[in-house]
Amino acid sequence: MFARYNLNKLLPVYVGLFVFMAAVHFLILSLQLDTKPLLAIAEALVFNTILGILGIGLWFLVKFSDFDRVNLTEIIIRHLTISAVTLLIWFGSGYYIMEFISGNDHLYMTQMNQTIIVRLIAGLLLYIILVVVFYLLINYQNLADRKIREESLQNLLHESELNSLRAQIKPHFLFNALNSISSLTITNPTKAQEMVINLSEFMRYSLSFTNEGFSTLSQELRHLRLYLDIEKVRFGNRLVVEEIIQDEAAEWPLPPMILQPLVENSVKHGIYDTPGISTVRLNVLVEGQRMIVSISNNFDPSASGKNGTGTGLSNVKKRLRMIYGIGDLVQVIKNNEIFEVKLSIPHYGKNKGIDH
């Protein structure tokens, strides 16, 4: 609905407008005041050129005045001042230029002096029209801009929501978990029931997930443990999980499901890149204004790294950047046999601003 137009394309329209006004000006002078044609042309050109140039200055004045923030009386006072100055410059300079051009023609200058009031009123009217048109244009432009920004933000949100939805419940994870349950119903029904409940709770949390709002670390950990418990049943003693969580971090706010894809990656790479035992370590501590979450796994550097395309990690980066507006919250450390992802989460206050 709001198309953003190129303002440079409006410049010819602007110039055309003043050419038109100069023509009207000339006609009035010739018909009403019987001014000599050459002087009438000169005057029309001089006065309208000056106004045209002053008008461009006015445009930038209107554009860069933050009229959203000041009240109406202040705006009116400001414009009364600016209009007085503009009219003074306009009429003053026009007057003296014409005095010079006409060679101080007596008849012409007398006429000029007699019509000062009318001219000033006409000038004021033109000033008002210009300013009003400028305000309308800028408002329209801002609206179009905002619309575009909102749309792109919406798209980004939508995309990341889709991505994280896709990232949440991997069909392979689900089917393998169900296969484990199918097996446990025969060998260990109590454990099978336990796993059905874990899986249900995991699914319920995942399905209720939205991209909005904040959850707390302890809520997220509860969810991660459900996931890890399911994976431990699948992989038996090949998967070892170690947690060190600082108590102060328990209620720290963080975006929901932000850790899930990272822990999934850790399990996947740990399990599929090494035939032996793989250890997933989860360390959380508060350091000043940030909560540092470290998720790591051991891996075999000689593996060709076929598993995973890194989309999980890049989604997490994208989401964090969108939410906090800070770019470097994720750090990936890869040394000999440990792959570690470190998140540095700022504290989001109740007013949705970052606390400092």
Place this chain on the structure above:
Amino acid sequence: MEKIKVLIIDDEPPARNLVKHYLGTFDNIEIAGECENGFEALKAIQEIRPQLIFLDIQMPKITGFELLELISDPPHIIFTTAYDEFAIKAFEMNAVDYLLKPFSASRFQQAVDRAIERISDKPSELQQPVKDLRNQLAEAVVEIDRVVARLGSRIVVIPTDTIYYVEAQDDYVMIYSSQGNHLKEKTMKYFEAHLPKNGFIRIHRSHIVNVSQIVSVDLYGKDTHLVVLKCGAKLKASAEGYKRLRELL
């Protein structure tokens, strides 16, 4: 009648338990072993010589498919996996059946019956259609990003970007890579089709080279060029091969 020797290969203990449990109802089957990764499986297959294996695809280090490439005379295979996207490839491998996890006892029974039929060499009505399907599917080409080779019972994983060149040697091909030279029981045609198209070129009947390894291409004689690689190898390119090379470079 002698019992059929079966090997179960899966990295998840509950999955192995389930197959074991289902197999308990067949009296002409003997569970000869269980393996939780490709390395163990390779050894076990060589030692036990099972007639039938239950094979998971996604496993640590090497996949079920890569394991099969290392065995010259593979047993009959029933794939068990949660991935439905590998079914085509499984039939390319002449699989008896492809069980999607989780599977029911009756579906399992059907797969084992089919395997027993094949082992006892009774022609099944399914054989011909399956063969046709397989022939059609063989055309579907998937590019590979690594090659798995074997030195005795040691397994070597060779990422394709570390390969210098591939050379035809009778019924085998020799793969020259940063990890050494490895013989593989595959055809040049296979490698020509499956190595990444924008990285490898067949320059001659007996050579496929990694383009990023080329140092220079010099005129050698009438209709022949000499391709020099970073590793020092100098390989002849046929007129046809030179044309392909020029197109890509």
